[in-house]
Amino acid sequence: MAIDIVPPKRCRVTDESEVDVIAGDDDERQEGLTPACDFMDEDIKPYETFIPEEVDSRDVGVTGKTIMVAGSFYIPKLNPAKPLGEDASFICLNKQVIGVADGVGGWAKKGIDSGMYSRELMKNAELAIHKQSNSTTTTSIDLMKVLNEAFSKTKKEGSSTACILSLSDDTLHAVNVGDSGFAVIREGIIVYKSKVQQSRFNCPFQLGNESTSDKPNVAEKISVPVIAGDVIVLGTDGLFDNVHDFELETIVNAGVDSWESDVPETLAWRIAQYALDNAKNTEVYTPFTRESHKAGIEHNGGKIDDITVIVAYIWPL
């Protein structure tokens, strides 16, 4: 079966404003304002995003009263040596599964690109989903099996967080390792948000082949009932370290107000752009500022990082 792997998205710019995401480790900020992508090139579209195919519930084999429709937006931080960044994601609407992974940046000090690990992990997760679900309904997908198989087949060096979500029988299922995560927003309010798993500040649980890395058995297994109209926001820490819950609620509400004409990738773009603005801002009080101070580290403003956002709308069938 030909499998359509969603490639990591390139940096997207939507207007004339310069993208000045700076290369370097999470805690390093350099002042060389080079655009992250050459948006003046006419060959490059203003932005690129993952626009899902039409989903037919009969093809999907959905067993509940709802279906998930998702779109994503990715803004990698500038690093000419690693233009794809370290985040990876996939959207597999036919099987009603979405996932993100965030390669751990610290490996760069050893000359290892963790983005290669996270991308292979997500590719293998999607392959495992297709392999596991030759059957007709989405209920049959076991996310722990998917994570275990993806992990065991991923051989690259490095390590990565992972958060994989599926919808079946009107329940959102998830397995989560590390500090990527998701929020369920209902009538404008976050009614569920996944917890961060970390061993210390800015050091998330992470899957990898080194003996010091975590294994899939540390994954938190989550089930959240959902209803039509819910909005799921799945992202890496580049989102959640830069955007407070109340800000996320505000952006989602603004988008959902016009949601008949709205599509999930547009909302994902709005959220990612907002996160980027905060990431670049050295004055704003972000979740990362708060957590830094709690850890006794002086840090003001946002956190420069790859930003991945997947928005999933829960639609009625």
Ligand SMILES: [Mn+2]
């Ligand atoms: Mn990150």
